[in-house]
Amino acid sequence: MAVSANRLxxxxxxxxxxxxxxxxKQIVLAAMADAIQKAARSRYGQETNIRADINxxxxxxxxxxxxxxxxxVEEPAREIDVKAARTRNPDAQVGDFIxxxxxxxxxxxxxxxxxxxxxxxxxxxxxxxxxxxxxxDRIGEIVNGTVKRVxxxxxxxDLGRGEAIIRRDELIPREIFKYGDRVRAYVYDVRxxxxxxxIFLSRTHPQFMAKLFxxxxxxxxxxxxxxxxVARDPGSRAKIAVISHDSSxxxxxxxxxxxxxxxxxxxxxxxxxxxxxxxxxxxAASFIVNALQPAEVAKVVLDEDAERIEVVxxxxxxxxxxxxxxxxxxxxxxxxxxxxxxxxxxxxxxxxQKEFTERSTLFMDALNVDEMVGQVLASEGxxxxxxxxxxxxxxxxxxxxxxxxxxxxxxxxxxxxxxRIEAEHDARRVELxxxxxxxxxxxxxxxxxxxxxxxxxxxxEDFAGYAVDDLVGWKERKDGETKFEPGVFSxxxxxxxxxxxxxxAARLKMGWITEEDLAAEAEAEDGEEAAEGVDAAEGADA
Numbered sequence: 404m405a406v407s408a409n410r411l412x413x414x415x416x417x418x419x420x421x422x423x424x425x426x427x428k429q430i431v432l433a434a435m436a437d438a439i440q441k442a443a444r445s446r447y448g449q450e451t452n453i454r455a456d457i458n459x460x461x462x463x464x465x466x467x468x469x470x471x472x473x474x475x476v477e478e479p480a481r482e483i484d485v486k487a488a489r490t491r492n493p494d495a496q497v498g499d500f501i502x503x504x505x506x507x508x509x510x511x512x513x514x515x516x517x518x519x520x521x522x523x524x525x526x527x528x529x530x531x532x533x534x535x536x537x538x539x540d541r542i543g544e545i546v547n548g549t550v551k552r553v554x555x556x557x558x559x560x561d562l563g564r565g566e567a568i569i570r571r572d573e574l575i576p577r578e579i580f581k582y583g584d585r586v587r588a589y590v591y592d593v594r595x596x597x598x599x600x601x602i603f604l605s606r607t608h609p610q611f612m613a614k615l616f617x618x619x620x621x622x623x624x625x626x627x628x629x630x631x632x633v634a635r636d637p638g639s640r641a642k643i644a645v646i647s648h649d650s651s652x653x654x655x656x657x658x659x660x661x662x663x664x665x666x667x668x669x670x671x672x673x674x675x676x677x678x679x680x681x682x683x684x685x686x687a688a689s690f691i692v693n694a695l696q697p698a699e700v701a702k703v704v705l706d707e708d709a710e711r712i713e714v715v716x717x718x719x720x721x722x723x724x725x726x727x728x729x730x731x732x733x734x735x736x737x738x739x740x741x742x743x744x745x746x747x748x749x750x751x752x753x754x755x756q757k758e759f760t761e762r763s764t765l766f767m768d769a770l771n772v773d774e775m776v777g778q779v780l781a782s783e784g785x786x787x788x789x790x791x792x793x794x795x796x797x798x799x800x801x802x803x804x805x806x807x808x809x810x811x812x813x814x815x816x817x818x819x820x821x822x823r824i825e826a827e828h829d830a831r832r833v834e835l836x837x838x839x840x841x842x843x844x845x846x847x848x849x850x851x852x853x854x855x856x857x858x859x860x861x862x863x864e865d866f867a868g869y870a871v872d873d874l875v876g877w878k879e880r881k882d883g884e885t886k887f888e889p890g891v892f893s894x895x896x897x898x899x900x901x902x903x904x905x906x907x908a909a910r911l912k913m914g915w916i917t918e919e920d921l922a923a924e925a926e927a928e929d930g931e932e933a934a935e936g937v938d939a940a941e942g943a944d945a
Contacts, residue, residue, distance in 0.1 A: 435457060436455040439457075453466065471499075472496065473497060531599040531600055534564070534600045534602075541590050542590050542592065543589075544614070545587060547562075547585065548561055548585075551566065552582060553582070557569065558580050560604060562602070566602070567588075567590075567602035568604065569588055573608070575607060575637050575638040576638040576639075578638070578674055607637035612676075613630045613643070615668075615669045616665075617630075619660070619669055620658055620665055622657045623657075623658075626648070627648055628647050628658070629646050629647075631645065636734060637676065639677070640726075642694060643658070644683040645683060646682070658680045666678055666680065681693045681696065688703045688705055688712070690739055691712055691739050691743065695714065698720045699716065699717065699720050700716055701716055711743075712741050712742070713746060714745050715751045716745060716748070717748055721745065724745050725745060759781050762777075762785070762786060766780045766791070769788045770788070770791070770816045770820065779802060788817050789821065791817045792814055792821055797810075799813060825849055828850050831856075832852045838861055840862065841855070844905050844908050844909055844912075845904065846897070846905055847905065867912075867913045869891075870906075871902050872890065873890055874897070874906070875899050876888055
């Protein structure tokens with residue numbers, strides 16, 4: 404009866420541990436079996452191959468020594484020759500294992516302690532694996548928990564089946580939690596670490612607000628209204644862009660709710676953060692004008708290559724458009740993905756006058772004409788000497804006060820000027836030691852060759868080492884502001900796509916890549932885009 408009681412107790416312990424740690428009972432029994440195997444090896448010798456089995460129904464434990472069948476025995480503790488093996492099992496073959504039953508053993512104090520450590524370690528590993536597997540697929544969800552403790556401003560949250568952390572910089576400013584408080588947060592990362600899985604939560608993440616709206620607005624949950632982008636200054640102000648896939652439903656009104664009930668529920672969760680709900684628009688200019696609300700916009704000028712936009716506002720709207728400490732324009736920029744420059748109507752007028760004067764002076768100096776002719780060309784929309792030199796002659800001749808002879812003379816002077824500048828650039832190129840072979844790169848001009856030469860690049864091989872950012876420049880955030888770092892070609896009218904084609908052409912000439920590589924890369928990108936399209940369609944169906 405004592406043995407039966409021990410068996411029953413073993414199963415009860417396994418059940419209790421499995422329930423407490425929320426892991427499979429089989430894992431606990433396997434950990435116990437491993438512990439028994441380790442204890443048995445300490446008695447029979449570490450080199451012995453021992454297997455312990457625990458019956459999950461009865462709790463009966465079997466202890467066996469496994470001997471591998473071999474032709475010639477080299478390790479007597481683990482191996483047995485074929486002849487001896489066949490006295491126990493006539494069908495034994497080389498590579499089989501012969502099991503020899505071992506008698507039940509009594510655990511000494513040291514063996515029991517060792518077994519306990521093995522069980523604790525295995526159960527802890529299983530618990531960590533369970534936590535990681537459970538939460539790794541919940542990235543992007545909102546979870547609820549209870550504050551367990553606060554350490555150096557970081558909040559440790561008990562999720563019931565695991566622990567998570569909200570770091571100090573992921574908390575809304577001036578937000579204070581204490582032991583026992585209920586907290587709702589966004590799971591933005593789950594990592595395996597040495598001390599176990601780490602679940603990272605955030606209350607400042609832009610998607611936290613998007614998910615809160617999805618919980619409050621049934622149309623978002625159902626996919627009728629879509630949140631396209633979110634920009635937040637946590638605890639202060641936020642902007643959210645929404646679009647409706649049903650023309651009969653107003654996306655802004657649905658998110659605001661009856662008497663503001665829906666948006667107020669989100670505002671309450673975010674400690675009073677003011678939220679501007681913006682209708683999303685495919686037209687970038689219209690979208691940016693909406694995003695700058697409540698300021699009124701008089702005019703916008705887009706530079707699509709640089710993803711930059713100039714917004715002109717009335718003088719009395721400037722402070723409203725910029726917002727306190729630049730908050731309004733900064734959030735609008737984050738929401739739209741465009742860099743936004745804000746000018747007053749007076750500033751824009753002064754700038755246009757300055758540009759007009761500069762162009763007039765350029766034409767006067769380059770074409771050796773008087774001020775009136777220079778101003779006429781500038782006012783007709785010509786921006787460069789190249790335009791004047793190569794535009795259809797009739798276009799110049801059609802200007803009031805000009806005739807065909809005047810147009811021909813102006814174009815002749817423009818071409819002569821360009822030839823002189825080209826000669827000067829070529830002389831500078833030779834002086835810098837830039838090789839003629841760079842002309843073979845499509846789109847490369849002599850002025851560009853001078854620019855790369857001044858950057859220390861002399862050959863196609865040197866040019867092939869450029870990154871596209873080196874040529875067209877790049878943006879980086881410094882001190883909370885996005886700053887543009889100019890590239891070698893920033894003063895030239897070269898788009899990112901054109902710069903990339905030039906670098907690829909140089910690398911093809913050097914043999915660093917092949918046409919087959921480019922074709923394979925393009926095919927892989929097409930496959931990824933197709934897969935993303937399928938995923939998006941499946942998400943919409945769901």
